[in-house]
Amino acid sequence: MDKLRSMEIFVAVVECGSFTDAATRLEISAVMVGKYITALETTLGARLLDRTTRRQSLTDAGRVYAEECRRVLEQVAAADASVERLRAAPSGTLRISAPSTLGACIVAPAVATFLQRYPDVRVELDLSNRVVNLVEEGFDLAVRIGDLRDGDLVAKPLCQYRMVICAAPDYLARYGTPQTPQDLTAHRCLSHMVWNARNEWRLSGSEVESPWRRDPVLACNDGLGLKMAALAGAGLLLQPEILLREELKRGELVRVLDAWLPTPRPVHMLYRHDLHRLPKLSGFIDHLQHAVAQ
Template structure:
């Protein structure tokens, strides 16, 4: 028998003054009430009630146990109420991981507006390009770029991750605008040391994806540094659209080779199948989905 149920039964017997009164209050038989009390006394190794045909009274042990048991059940009720509030409204800490660049440009600002709407939530946002293990590291939600091959995770499509080729107007005025990937041989290019290798860009051609050699006059491991160099007229830049959206909108950078950019990769939200979908997670997912859709429209309308 459940210990908390035995405690609840004992308290009902004391407060109602009889087994029959407790039985009616708890919607069980008087015989079952007696079994709960007998079990409790057996577990404690002492009598809690003195009973005769006319009246019942608490023993010294019963009085002590009654006071403490009431406090225990009150704490249980408080704990249950706290969980119910957590289930009813977003609250608590949410642990999220996202790729460094996409997370900084898209997820971080959306997280800020989410926190304004739900002030009882705290978000721990880990921006990293490392493949985080959601189970081992206690992460609630991951944002990942590319195809997903993990049946243990729930995947929700978020948006396409597009790449663009662009340059500063001053650079294009000096070197001209490339019309096809073959023109890259006559241009200066900026290269990210992580995203691209071997001084080549993989772009679509007439026979599918092809590797186009180009002169990488600047290689850098930081996307922001490359954007600043491109804005200064250093060369052509291949970067995710979300990272250069403001520069494209303002005209500081101009997109070129629009028909030859790499195929977009999917961005997904991921969480564990066994993870209970508390409001803090469901509302955050909904907020990110809505915000990313708006952000995508804003980029397309640049």
């Protein structure tokens, strides 16, 4: 079997944690993944993975070999990139990670117009709120909200992530309009289930910051679900302004407590220091910045 392909499959198994997940990433069968790993172990004369019915783990030989395989594959990718950089137009596959809400509202539309401009590019857009490892998971670009912890990555500012507090007019007619954060104790609040004491939004504008209510009448793990509940008059909603722009414009939701909104969080684009700035990456960075500015 092709040695380079075997190394690629082995690294995918190590990163994904199972033959099945590696097969999904590589778009081949799990049986074929197993054949490649077996052939590789036979060629090397060493077991790379200890496999049981429930789990698999790297042997000492497998751990060393996985690191060397990554280096080889990076060198091959760099060789391919050296040719790609000679091409005038962006091409190839661009892997992007972005938070769910921001990614759906901002990044996905920008990807669509970028693909229209550059038909030779293919994009894999992963929308989730987990923090991906660009190096280990093979992403070209990540969009992140808030403080940065990856000091080994290039961080380019993109925009500010602003929140808004609002409610449907009929809710405000029934419960009144809050004037200060202290008034929230008398209101029915809606909240996202991922918010906790570590990542909660805090209302500012006064000497003492106060958290958004931790005892919501409705907690949901989906932003669209919370918005629909607010539109139906369920309570006060704290949500990204970008997600509510049209409803606020039409008056279906009314802003409140503007003087106490949480401090906006910075949004950055992240990519590796040592990653060659291929046309597909440089082009999309510029394109996304322009789209956000517009």
